[in-house]
Amino acid sequence: MTIDLSNFLSLLATGAFDTPLDVQPMSRFKWQRLMRFAENEEVGEFLRYGIQRSIYGEEILSKNTRLTSDQMFDFRHNVYADFVNNVLPVTRFSNTMLRRKLRKVFEDEVHSYNTQMPKLALLDMICHFIKQAFDGIFSFLDILMIGLYLRQEGDKVDFNGLDDDIATLNLKKVANLIGTILVNSFGFSRDEIQFCKDIDENADDIVRHYFYLAFNEQISIRHKEMTQSQTAMGAHDHSRISAKRGWYYARYHRVEAVSSYWANIFNSITMVEE
Secondary structure, eight states: OOHHHHHHHHHHHHHHHOOOOOOOOOOHHHHHHHHHHHHHTTOHHHHHHHHHHSTTHHHHSOGGGOOOHHHHHHHHHHHHHHIIIIIOSOOOOSSHHHHHHHHHHHHHHHTSTTOOHHHHHHHHHHHHHHHHHHTTOOOHHHHHHHHHHHHHHGGGOOHHHHHHHHHHTTOHHHHHHHHHHHHHHHOOOGGGOTTOOSOOTTHHHHHHHHHHHHHHHHHHHHHHHHHTOOOOOOHHHHHHHHHHHHGGGGGGOHHHHHHHHHHHHHHHHHHHHO
């Protein structure tokens, strides 16, 4: 793991969960590049607060960019609320059968005698994460939001019922991936993540793969912008790239992976024709 990735994960852990982890020294250029990457991944504020809490805060950040603990508490609450209200519910999978299964899980729970909304919210966060991955985006923000949800609402979740729903939707591998990342990278304990039954041995490789892919891509785009040699990419290019990236996560739900792959390819072809 390079210093960039190690610092990125450690600072997110501090910024999102107040978990102090080791941070290594970097040049100012690398700090700025890492902050640009975090902004693009929609976790910039968490990273900056992590830097502020580290021994490098005064060196890297100006006074007007620093936040008080109360301001960060409010920010976490607002981002979390926006995520739950705007992103959820209900994830629309590309595969018709899987989409119907998820809808039925929600409908059965809503009409049950003892409706468990915290369980449904967490289930939909897990679904949203893997849907994003199949669309080519390994969302660090989704991981952080799941972590914040567990810290704030975890005691209200019916984990036995959640396990049944995860099995129904064949999301055990996805749940294990998310849980392993929270444990390995963000300082969670196994007891906090009861839906994670087994450690995913590939989790660290998954994180590294996306980080280096997206990080290097941003460097390339930045270089082209500075040299004014960037060729504009159409929407069809993004759909094609999404299809290629998303297939990397096929092991976590092959049925949805195939559906998402062809949906992205179809979108790419359609956009070329238009």
